[in-house]
Amino acid sequence: xxxxxxxxxxxxxxxxxxxxxxxxxxxxxxxxxxxxxxxxxxxxxxxxxxxxxxxxxxxxxxxxxxxxxxxxxxxxxxxxxxxxxxxxxxxxxxxxxxxxxxxxxxxxxxxxxxxxxxxxxxxxxxxxxxxxxxxxxxxxxxxxxxxxxxxxxxxxxxxxxxxxxxxxxxxxxxxxxxxxxxxxxxxxxxxxxxxxxxxxxxxxxxxxxxxxxxxxxxxxxxxxxxxxxxxxxxxxxxxxxxxxxxxxxxxxxxxxxxxxxxxxxxxxxxxxxxxxxxxxxxxxxxxxxxxxxxxxxxxxxxxxxxxxxxxxxxxxxx
Amino acid sequence: xxxxxxxxxxxxxxxxxxxxxxxxxxxxxxxxxxxxxxxxxxxxxxxxxxxxxxxxxxxxxxxxxxxxxxxxxxxxxxxxxxxxxxxxxxxxxxxxxxxxxxxxxxxxxxxxxxxxxxxxxxxxxxxxxxxxxxxxxxxxxxxxxxxxxxxxxxxxxxxxxxxxxxxxxxxxxxxxxxxxxxxxxxxxxxxxxxxxxxxxxxxxxxxxxxxxxxxxxxxxxxxxxxxxxxxxxxxxxxxxxxxxxxxxxxxxxxxxxxxxxxxxxxxxxxxxxxxxxxxxxxxxxxxxxxxxxxxxxxxxxxxxxxxxxxxxxxxxxxxxxxxxxxxxxxxxxxxxxxxxxxxxxxxxxxxxxxxxxxxxxxxxxxxxxxxxxxxxxxxxxxxxxxxxxxxxxxxxxxxxxxxxxxxxxxxxxxxxxxxxxxxxxxxxxxxxxxxxxxxxxxxxxxxxxxxxxxxxxxxxxxxxxxxxxxxxxxxxxxxxxxxxxxxxxxxxxxxxxxxxxxxxxxxxxxxxxxxxxxxxxxxxxxxxxxxxxxxxxxxxxxxxxxxxxxxxxxxxxxxx
Numbered sequence: 001x002x003x004x005x006x007x008x009x010x011x012x013x014x015x016x017x018x019x020x021x022x023x024x025x026x027x028x029x030x031x032x033x034x035x036x037x038x039x040x041x042x043x044x045x046x047x048x049x050x051x052x053x054x055x056x057x058x059x060x061x062x063x064x065x066x067x068x069x070x071x072x073x074x075x076x077x078x079x080x081x082x083x084x085x086x087x088x089x090x091x092x093x094x095x096x097x098x099x100x101x102x103x104x105x106x107x108x109x110x111x112x113x114x115x116x117x118x119x120x121x122x123x124x125x126x127x128x129x130x131x132x133x134x135x136x137x138x139x140x141x142x143x144x145x146x147x148x149x150x151x152x153x154x155x156x157x158x159x160x161x162x163x164x165x166x167x168x169x170x171x172x173x174x175x176x177x178x179x180x181x182x183x184x185x186x187x188x189x190x191x192x193x194x195x196x197x198x199x200x201x202x203x204x205x206x207x208x209x210x211x212x213x214x215x216x217x218x219x220x221x222x223x224x225x226x227x228x229x230x231x232x233x234x235x236x237x238x239x240x241x242x243x244x245x246x247x248x249x250x251x252x253x254x255x256x257x258x259x260x261x262x263x264x265x266x267x268x269x270x271x272x273x274x275x276x277x278x279x280x281x282x283x284x285x286x287x288x289x290x291x292x293x294x295x296x297x298x299x300x301x302x303x304x305x306x307x308x309x310x311x312x313x314x315x316x317x318x
Numbered sequence: 319x320x321x322x323x324x325x326x327x328x329x330x331x332x333x334x335x336x337x338x339x340x341x342x343x344x345x346x347x348x349x350x351x352x353x354x355x356x357x358x359x360x361x362x363x364x365x366x367x368x369x370x371x372x373x374x375x376x377x378x379x380x381x382x383x384x385x386x387x388x389x390x391x392x393x394x395x396x397x398x399x400x401x402x403x404x405x406x407x408x409x410x411x412x413x414x415x416x417x418x419x420x421x422x423x424x425x426x427x428x429x430x431x432x433x434x435x436x437x438x439x440x441x442x443x444x445x446x447x448x449x450x451x452x453x454x455x456x457x458x459x460x461x462x463x464x465x466x467x468x469x470x471x472x473x474x475x476x477x478x479x480x481x482x483x484x485x486x487x488x489x490x491x492x493x494x495x496x497x498x499x500x501x502x503x504x505x506x507x508x509x510x511x512x513x514x515x516x517x518x519x520x521x522x523x524x525x526x527x528x529x530x531x532x533x534x535x536x537x538x539x540x541x542x543x544x545x546x547x548x549x550x551x552x553x554x555x556x557x558x559x560x561x562x563x564x565x566x567x568x569x570x571x572x573x574x575x576x577x578x579x580x581x582x583x584x585x586x587x588x589x590x591x592x593x594x595x596x597x598x599x600x601x602x603x604x605x606x607x608x609x610x611x612x613x614x615x616x617x618x619x620x621x622x623x624x625x626x627x628x629x630x631x632x633x634x635x636x637x638x639x640x641x642x643x644x645x646x647x648x649x650x651x652x653x654x655x656x657x658x659x660x661x662x663x664x665x666x667x668x669x670x671x672x673x674x675x676x677x678x679x680x681x682x683x684x685x686x687x688x689x690x691x692x693x694x695x696x697x698x699x700x701x702x703x704x705x706x707x708x709x710x711x712x713x714x715x716x717x718x719x720x721x722x723x724x725x726x727x728x729x730x731x732x733x734x735x736x737x738x739x740x741x742x743x744x745x746x747x748x749x750x751x752x753x754x755x756x757x758x759x760x761x762x763x764x765x766x767x768x769x770x771x772x773x774x775x776x777x778x779x780x781x782x783x784x785x786x787x788x789x790x791x792x793x794x795x796x797x798x799x800x801x802x803x804x805x806x807x808x809x810x811x812x813x814x815x816x817x818x819x820x821x822x823x824x825x826x827x828x829x830x831x832x833x834x835x836x837x838x839x840x841x842x843x844x845x846x847x848x849x850x851x852x853x854x855x856x857x858x859x860x861x862x863x864x865x866x867x868x869x870x871x872x873x874x875x876x877x878x
Contacts (some may be wrong), residue, residue: 011338012740170471173470174421174470177414177418177421177422177470178422178423180411180420181411181414181423184411184412184413185409185411185412186412187409187411187420188411188419189411189422189423190393191371191393191403191405191409192409192422192423192424193392193393193394193397193423193425193513194422194423224376240690299719300410301413301495301497302413304413307411307412307413315373
């Protein structure tokens with residue numbers, strides 16, 4: 001049980017990053033800046049927490065609702081700002097997406113470190129974290145059911161809701177159809193009268209914002225309010241998860257729990273040395289490669305990345 | 319015929335930098351007529367149509383729709399004026415179904431505000447007397463019903479698509495994915511897409527380039543039915559006989575300029591050609607009688623599967639003779655490419671033999687176990703022009719000399735490559751074939767399509783090959799350049815080369831080739847004499863196996 005709850009907990013971090021990246025990739029942009037964006041989102045969330053808590057006369061009187069809402073907003077805003085830089089470079093200036101993404105990662109991580117060391121007051125984090133991990137009511141009274149399904153912080157449920165919502169939007173609505181068309185074949189979408197640039201910007205910035213909330217979750221929920229520079233690694237795993245789930249937000253819920261389980265499996269193996277544990281943490285990557293091999297052997301047209309992924313679009317180019 | 323003007327252009331011009339794409343074009347299209355736009359490649363037909371459909375914006379001039387001046391800045395604007403374009407290269411999303419592609423970009427905006435307001439007032443605009451609170455909920459309910467009715471539902475789209483298909487006589491399955499479709503099915507989707515948006519003016523950019531004669535006939539029937547329905551149709555083409563059989567009037571463009579419009583009934587091929595080219599040209603290929611014919615290449619029972627395990631060549635046997643042009647006709651993707659690649663040593667075969675007979679020693683060589691390089695050394699040359707023209711044979715970012723060197727870099731003993739010979743060769747080709755290029759150091763990518771092809775074909779011919787395989791050498795070329803290439807092939811034939819020519823245009827195949835081999839679904843469906851063959855006969859042979867092996871065909875199309 002502890003294992004499953006731990007897997008869900010770390011998995012949610014991946015889930016945020018993963019669905020953010022899916023949204024971005026569906027618009028045809030491979031955002032390798034996700035690790036940096038998640039870190040920066042976490043830093044933004046921390047800024048939000050310290051602003052809110054610091055602004056109160058008595059930090060013990062903090063309102064659960066406003067604390068979480070405010071920090072989510074700041075996290076999303078900071079992350080979306082980096083996403084906006086990325087989209088400006090890749091959509092408007094048509095810079096190489098891989099290089100831009102990697103630069104954003106380096107930039108985001110560095111800027112977060114600076115922010116955390118210079119301006120953020122970390123004293124309230126432990127207190128704030130108790131609000132984040134607060135479980136739903138009745139969790140204790142319902143035995144294993146409560147423990148498994150209701151004992152999580154509110155951000156866990158937000159992530160799952162977002163994933164389901166995204167699956168619905170992508171597959172069942174006109175907006176989703178248009179977004180997928182932009183990622184598959186921007187020239188076609190353009191000729192059909194869809195504003196390709198707007199879709200790309202909105203998808204990339206929204207995706208970044210969602211990933212940024214993942215960073216906040218990692219710090220405030222998973223690490224119980226202790227700032228740590230390990231978010232970048234979570235970001236890379238989130239990108240691997242996108243491939244693992246074959247660009248499907250609904251599948252990524254289960255995928256993230258599996259990744260979470262694999263990631264923490266080492267901790268639950270009795271007698272494993274620390275080097276063996278580090279090796280076991282690589283399992284998610286191995287699984288991703290296996291999925292890649294299977295999908296390429298099957299050669300299905302459906303379970304493929306968006307056809308125009310990584311390509312810049314310029315209307316008058318021939 | 320009605321004389322209502324549906325669309326009118328006045329003095330429209332478009333420049334790309336210093337290049338004039340269109341200059342001072344005037345054009346009128348009536349409702350219920352088919353207007354053909356005729357012109358050579360690079361005469362600005364497609365640019366002109368792109369301006370009407372909102373892809374480009376004209377630098378000068380006015381556009382009138384239904385008598386009113388309009389500004390078309392984007393494809394959305396074009397839809398608003400009921401103009402729809404069917405592009406030459408299909409703009410479809412492969413992983414979507416036909417219906418999803420058709421509904422793409424359609425905004426069915428609903429008046430939610432009005433739906434909400436209607437809860438507060440009755441039909442006459444009088445304020446209702448019931449309580450505001452109740453009206454508020456009724457308003458919400460109205461908005462919700464409207465949303466539900468207007469919501470994107472694939473099922474509704476499917477039904478509407480089927481209705482359009484029935485009306486004009488299309489065959490379309492709205493649930494089929496694009497990647498499972500043949501070229502003609504994809505085109506149908508494109509046309510329905512435009513009709514779904516309620517277009518009254520349809521622009522078709524070279525719609526018949528990829529179709530078999532039978533499919534072309536079917537398309538023309540559909541277009542005629544649309545004309546009866548009062549729609550205006552603009553069709554871009556450079557096939558004269560199609561213009562004459564389908565259109566009501568013909569507008570001719572030459573080098574971006576508008577030459578004039580003529581009634582189809584009052585014109586003929588000669589006049590149109592003269593308008594198009596600007597001078598009288600004889601459109602006859604001089605086909606000399608084959609001399610000293612002898613077997614050069616014997617292909618025996620080739621079998622080959624592609625990566626998906628689908629049979630692409632099925633028991634293919636034929637003989638190519640020296641001093642003769644052997645034409646290969648077939649629907650795109652019927653195995654032509656695999657066949658040529660097999661001969662050139664680029665394709666793995668399951669079984670079969672390819673025997674090359676050396677002209678001097680009469681020695682028989684089996685090519686099957688030779689490397690591509692050895693085969694080329696024997697004088698078997700392949701020039702394949704793929705759809706994107708550059709994909710095979712030339713490197714776009716390299717200049718003409720470097721591209722020549724792709725064939726000669728292994729010659730010589732020095733560790734440095736010899737650049738002098740290729741340079742001379744490049745200059746000869748430029749001079750002989752009239753390649754338009756600033757100099758020999760211009761990247762091939764920057765040349766226009768026709769010139770790229772001249773470089774490619776010229777390089778292969780320059781080596782005095784014994785067997786020359788030319789696949790689609792005139793793909794997308796204008797009439798003048800095409801005839802230059804045909805004459806080159808004829809000269810090779812007179813020199814005693816065995817020429818294998820894969821072509822798309824059946825009229826040309828019949829005029830140029832001594833024998834025409836028809837391939838369908840990887841199988842030889844017939845070999846006919848080029849001097850006596852009829853187009854319909856070849857067309858029938860092309861589709862002979864299609865019905866029985868539809869699945870195979872589709873898979874190949876998707877693979878292409």
